Amino acid sequence: MNAPLTDRSRLSALLARLEAGLLERDTAVRLALLAALAGEHVLLIGPPGTAKSELARRLHRAFAGARYFERLLTRFSTPEELFGPLSLKALEHDRYERLVEGYLPTASIAFLDEVFKANSAILNALLTLLNEREFDNGSARARVPLISVVGATNEVPAEEALMAFHDRFLVRVPVAGVSDAAFAALLVLPAEASADTGVAEPITAEELRATLAARERVALPPALLAALAGLRAFAQSLSITVSDRRWRQLVGLLRSAALTEGRASVEPLDLWLAPYVIAAQPAQVAPLAEWFVREVARAAPEDAPWLTRAVEAFEKQLEIERSMPAEGGEEAAGKLALARAIGGAEEGGMLRIVSTALEDALRRRWSPVHVAARLAQLDELAARASAPLADLREALAALEAALAGRLWLPPSLAAELLGNRRHTLAVLEALLARLAAARAGFAALPVDEALPQAEPEPIALGA
Numbered sequence: 453m454n455a456p457l458t459d460r461s462r463l464s465a466l467l468a469r470l471e472a473g474l475l476e477r478d479t480a481v482r483l484a485l486l487a488a489l490a491g492e493h494v495l496l497i498g499p500p501g502t503a504k505s506e507l508a509r510r511l512h513r514a515f516a517g518a519r520y521f522e523r524l525l526t527r528f529s530t531p532e533e534l535f536g537p538l539s540l541k542a543l544e545h546d547r548y549e550r551l552v553e554g555y556l557p558t559a560s561i562a563f564l565d566e567v568f569k570a571n572s573a574i575l576n577a578l579l580t581l582l583n584e585r586e587f588d589n590g591s592a593r594a595r596v597p598l599i600s601v602v603g604a605t606n607e608v609p610a611e612e613a614l615m616a617f618h619d620r621f622l623v624r625v626p627v628a629g630v631s632d633a634a635f636a637a638l639l640v641l642p643a644e645a646s647a648d649t650g651v652a653e654p655i656t657a658e659e660l661r662a663t664l665a666a667r668e669r670v671a672l673p674p675a676l677l678a679a680l681a682g683l684r685a686f687a688q689s690l691s692i693t694v695s696d697r698r699w700r701q702l703v704g705l706l707r708s709a710a711l712t713e714g715r716a717s718v719e720p721l722d723l724w725l726a727p728y729v730i731a732a733q734p735a736q737v738a739p740l741a742e743w744f745v746r747e748v749a750r751a752a753p754e755d756a757p758w759l760t761r762a763v764e765a766f767e768k769q770l771e772i773e774r775s776m777p778a779e780g781g782e783e784a785a786g787k788l789a790l791a792r793a794i795g796g797a798e799e800g801g802m803l804r805i806v807s808t809a810l811e812d813a814l815r816r817r818w819s820p821v822h823v824a825a826r827l828a829q830l831d832e833l834a835a836r837a838s839a840p841l842a843d844l845r846e847a848l849a850a851l852e853a854a855l856a857g858r859l860w861l862p863p864s865l866a867a868e869l870l871g872n873r874r875h876t877l878a879v880l881e882a883l884l885a886r887l888a889a890a891r892a893g894f895a896a897l898p899v900d901e902a903l904p905q906a907e908p909e910p911i912a913l914g915a
Contacts (some may be wrong), residue, residue, distance in 0.1 A: 454658035456666035457489065458714045460859050462653060467859070469652075470510045473641060474503055475634045478862040480625050483728055484511050486860055487623045488561070488600035489655075490708040491664055492701065493582055495567075495603045495621035497734050502627045508563035508602040515599060516654040521559035525570040534574060535587070542590065549590035557587040560599045567603035568614050575617050582620045599660065608733055622701050623725075626734040663711065670707040671717035679720040679748055686743050687730050694730055702729045709860045720748045721854060724861050745869065751851065753872040759837050759883050762913040766830060766890040769911050773897060776816040817900035825907045826894040833913070834887050841880060848873045 457463065463485075471481045480496065484507055487494045496504040505522065512520040523534055532538070534556045542549035556562055564570075570578070580586055582601055586593050603621055630638045680699075687694055703718075705725065710718045727740035746752040851873055855866045 454656065454662045456663040457655065457659050457712050460713055460857065463712060463859055465652070466514055466655075470507075470514060474507070475630045475638055475641070476864070477503060477507065477627070478864050479728075480507060480627055482860050482862055483623050483625050483725060484508075484600075484602060485514060486705065486709055486712075486725070488515070489660065489663055489712060490622075490667075490705045491599070492622040492705060493601045493603065493620060495605065495618070495624040496627050497605055497608060497624060498627035499606060499629070502629060504602075504604040504627060505563055505565060508561065508604075511600070511602065512561035514654055515560055515660070516656045518560035518599065518654075519558055519597070521554075521556050521562040522565070523556075523563075524565040525567055525574070527569055527571060529570055529574060531574055531577060535577060547590050552587070552589060556581070557589070557594070557596050560597050562598065562601045563604070564601060565604045566606070568605050568609045568617070572613070575614070579617060579620065597657075619695070619698070622698070622705065623728050624731065624734075625728050626737055663708065667704065667707040667711045670710050670715070672703065672707075673717050673719075675720055676706075676718045676722075679723055682747060683723065683726055683730065683740075683743065686747075687740070690736065690739060692730060692732060692736055692740075698729065702726060705729065713857075713859045721858075721861065723748050724865055745872070749851070749869050750847070751869040751872045754876045755879055756837075756876075756883060758913075759833075759880070762833055762837075763883050763886045763890065765911050765913050766833075766894075767886065769826075770890050770893045773818065774815070774893065778816050815898055817898045817903060819903040819905050820899055820901060821905040822903075822908050823894060823897055823899060825910075827891060829910050830887060830891045830894065834884060834891070837880065837887065838884055841877075841884070844873070844877045844880065848877060 467481060467485065470485065471478060474481065484494050488511060496502075496507070498504065508522070509520065512518045523529070525534075532550075536550040536552040536555040536557070539547075539549045539551050550557075552558055564578075577588070580588065581596060581598065585596050585598050587596050601621075608624075609615070609618060680703075684694070684699075706718045706722050709722050709725065710716075723744055724741075727737045727744065731737045731740055742752075848870070851869060855861065855869065858866065
């Protein structure tokens with residue numbers, strides 16, 4: 453008996469071939485192949501010209517001996533276009549049978565474009581074929597070799613009659629045109645970029661069966677079950693209805709992902725793919741993906757607004773105290789302004805040195821108690837702000853380790869998660885550096901030991 457697919461390097465090479473020349477399609481490619489390995493169907497939702505059919509054509513090459521079938525459906529499409537013409541010889545013997553060779557009932561991978569435009573006669577036959585992997589041909593019901601159907605549509609149907617068929621696609625992936633960042637790469641992409649998409653070591657039917665059988669042994673640890681419960685509650689808060697069957701199918705997909713990465717259990721990070729299973733509409737994918745980033749990966753970017761306000765308050769107060777003239781009212785203020793004007797003149801040299809000395813002499817002096825109070829408040833804030841610094845660095849390192857070698861999690865998502873963590877860390881480090889600069893500024897204020905040793909009011913830092 454063949455062993456299940458657990459060779460990550462082989463699958464990684466296969467994914468690289470499938471993705472070659474397709475810009476910003478790392479998520480769609482991974483979900484399409486993973487769904488096929490799990491025996492599920494994929495719906496690609498997006499406008500024409502977004503490589504939906506190209507992805508399906510490449511997918512069939514990932515499986516040894518797989519036969520491919522492709523059709524564009526319209527409301528005028530007939531069952532004969534998908535399932536084959538009627539057999540005239542069978543009709544002579546009063547049998548209503550189709551010649552299915554070369555049509556959908558003999559395909560391993562199929563691409564059905566504008567799939568929801570088919571009429572009810574076609575959709576009813578497709579329901580049985582997709583769900584049961586069986587086709588009614590005359591009086592006999594035959595098994596079909598179907599691995600996965602890739603459907604494509606410009607929009608999700610609103611008609612209630614189409615919902616049952618829509619539900620047969622476990623994975624539903626919105627696809628769009630390339631972003632502005634990838635536009636230049638699109639323009640210079642060689643015309644033959646997709647010509648060589650053969651797979652050196654395609655997946656055999658025996659390996660596929662072994663993988664499907666072995667995934668049932670993949671464990672679902674308590675942390676994963678708790679995360680799924682949280683996802684269910686969040687979906688309910690968005691008024692997304694998910695059937696019990698779809699939850700179980702999601703678990704099967706998660707198990708397939710873990711097994712093919714060589715793991716004995718599903719991990720919460722595998723839930724990156726859940727939005728593409730749970731969302732009923734493309735617009736629902738984004739909030740579900742944000743939930744994963746925030747609640748599972750714990751990698752939502754943070755800007756520490758409270759600390760920013762505190763740093764700005766100290767910087768503003770430092771500027772005020774640096775600029776205040778010595779006791780003496782308008783006369784001292786006028787002299788200080790004159791000194792600064794002289795210092796800003798272009799002559800430079802000795803004149804600038806004199807102006808600097810004059811400005812320093814005219815600046816207000818502060819008591820040691822005043823300066824010490826400012827430094828103490830700054831030190832207290834810096835200690836509070838720097839407390840999570842070590843934890844943030846440790847969390848970043850842990851996430852880098854957890855994402856290393858991931859087969860299915862898209863590289864674009866991994867970059868986003870790590871980028872968010874690095875952003876949070878960089879924001880905190882920059883604010884702490886500004887705090888240190890403010891502290892140095894307060895420490896450098898001119899001091900007069902003879903001044904009253906009164907402690908100033910603490911700087912108001914806001915909420």
